[in-house]
Amino acid sequence: MQAEVEAVARIVRWRMWGFEWEGTSGAAMANIVQFENVGLRYGDGPETLSDISFALAAGSFYFLSGASGAGKTSLLRLLYLAQRPSRGIIRLFGEDAVTMPRARLPGFRRRIGVVFQDFRLVPHLSAADNVALPLRIAGMPEADIAEPVSEMLAWVGLTERAGAKPETLSGGEQQRVAIARAVIGRPEMLVADEPTGNVDPEMAERLLLLFDSLNRLGTTVVVATHDLHLMHRVPSAQMMRLVKGRLHDPTGTLRHPPARELA
Ligand SMILES: Nc1ncnc2c1ncn2[C@@H]1O[C@H](COP(=O)(O)OP(=O)(O)OP(=O)(O)O)[C@@H](O)[C@H]1O
Numbered sequence: 519m520q521a522e523v524e525a526v527a528r529i530v531r532w533r534m535w536g537f538e539w540e541g542t543s544g545a546a547m548a549n550i551v552q553f554e555n556v557g558l559r560y561g562d563g564p565e566t567l568s569d570i571s572f573a574l575a576a577g578s579f580y581f582l583s584g585a586s587g588a589g590k591t592s593l594l595r596l597l598y599l600a601q602r603p604s605r606g607i608i609r610l611f612g613e614d615a616v617t618m619p620r621a622r623l624p625g626f627r628r629r630i631g632v633v634f635q636d637f638r639l640v641p642h643l644s645a646a647d648n649v650a651l652p653l654r655i656a657g658m659p660e661a662d663i664a665e666p667v668s669e670m671l672a673w674v675g676l677t678e679r680a681g682a683k684p685e686t687l688s689g690g691e692q693q694r695v696a697i698a699r700a701v702i703g704r705p706e707m708l709v710a711d712e713p714t715g716n717v718d719p720e721m722a723e724r725l726l727l728l729f730d731s732l733n734r735l736g737t738t739v740v741v742a743t744h745d746l747h748l749m750h751r752v753p754s755a756q757m758m759r760l761v762k763g764r765l766h767d768p769t770g771t772l773r774h775p776p777a778r779e780l781a
Contacts, residue, residue, distance in 0.1 A: 519730075526731035529669045530704035548612075549573040549775065550707060550738050551597065556606030558592055566592050567763045570606070572772040574707075574740065579733045581749045582742040584760030590742040591635060591711055593760065597740065598630045598709045599623055611706070628656070631705030631737075633713045637696040639684040645695045646671060646680040652703040670698045673728060675721065690716040697725055707738045714748060726751055 551574040558567040567589045574580060584590050595601040596608060599615060608615045610626065618626070631652075639648050650667045654660075671680050674694035684692055693716045700708060708729065714722035722745070730752055733739045740758075743749065749757065756775075759766040767773055 519734075522727055523731045523734045525673075526728060527735055529666050529673065530702060530732065530735070531666070548576050549609075550576040550611060552607070552609040553596075554607040556596065556603045556608060558589075558596065558601065559604040565604070565763060567596075567603075567760075570765050572758065572765060572767065573775050574738055575775045576738055577733070577736055578738055578775075579730070579752055579755040580738075580740045580758055581752070581755050582740060582758045582760065583744065583749070586744075588760040589763045590760055594632075594709050594711050594740070594742055597707075598632045599627055628652075629706040631700035631703065631708040633693075633696050633700045633708075633710035635711040635715075637684075637692045639692055639695055639699075641684055644681050644683060645676055645687065645691075648684070648695050649698045649702055651699060656703060666702060670702050674698050674725070688716075690718075690721070693717060694721070694725070697728070701728060701732055704732065704735065705737055708732060708740070710739075710741045712743055713741060714743065714745060719747075722748060723751065 551572075553570050553572050556567060556570040557565050559565045570593065582590050582593065592601070596603055597610075599610070602616060606616075611629065613626075615626070640651065643651070646667050649670055650663050653663050653666070668677065668680065671677050674697060676691060676694055676698070679687060679691055682691075684695070687695065693713065697710070697713055700710065710729070713729075714725055717725065726748055729739050729741060741748075749755065756772070758772060765772060
């Protein structure tokens with residue numbers, strides 16, 4: 519595992535926001551996200567999410583599960599600030615994300631890597647240019663971009679497809695480009711919606727290894743999945759389960775994560 523973490527560390531050596539964030543070394547665990555009685559209603563329909571309260575401990579790995587329609591994607595959209603809640607409090611990176619002025623949202627979003635369920639690749643850019651996008655947006659010198667991009671494409675098994683446009687890629691290939699793009703800037707938080715839904719079990723393991731390595735480098739990871747097998751592959755991960763728009767938290771551990779020191 520250490521070899522994989524080091525390999526990933528070499529690829530994601532660039533941090534895409536312009537300041538240092540607290541890694542895991544010796545730092546006391548803080549909560550990177552806090553939801554208090556959050557509700558979400560689309561239009562004037564019933565609440566899709568109700569009374570959602572939890573905190574995500576910085577540097578932890580979470581799986582989000584739940585039946586189809588339980589509200590996983592909706593919860594993730596609140597997390598990466600694509601959606602404002604109808605009620606409740608959301609604190610992200612220590613700030614109130616609900617009342618935050620719109621102008622500040624892009625800066626916050628840049629600290630979050632997102633793997634969308636429908637990939638959202640830029641259609642006129644090649645796979646390599648899609649992966650390079652976060653680095654270019656962050657102003658990384660052009661001369662420094664090619665190497666991490668090709669290493670990342672190699673990790674997800676797409677070296678041969680680097681020049682291909684998204685429309686010529688299979689669903690699984692597009693998904694791997696989307697994952698490479700989400701992780702290449704070593705985000706502070708990674709949010710992934712069914713990131714292994716279109717790949718074979720062997721590739722799913724490899725992608726999970728990538729998430730796990732990124733997590734060991736300090737990124738807080740949240741993965742929504744139906745795949746029980748996948749969940750068992752990260753024994754240290756915490757489970758979050760949505761049941762009809764409510765978070766199942768009988769012991770209150772999600773609401774009040776135990777404070778712990780990392781080595
Ligand atoms: N933009 C929207 N407008 C109206 N209703 C929506 C919208 N997005 C989601 N919903 C509804 O909210 C509920 C939860 O949807 P959501 O996509 O969050 O569930 P999910 O758990 O991610 O499902 P799946 O596993 O099938 O992706 C569903 O009933 C869905 O129809």
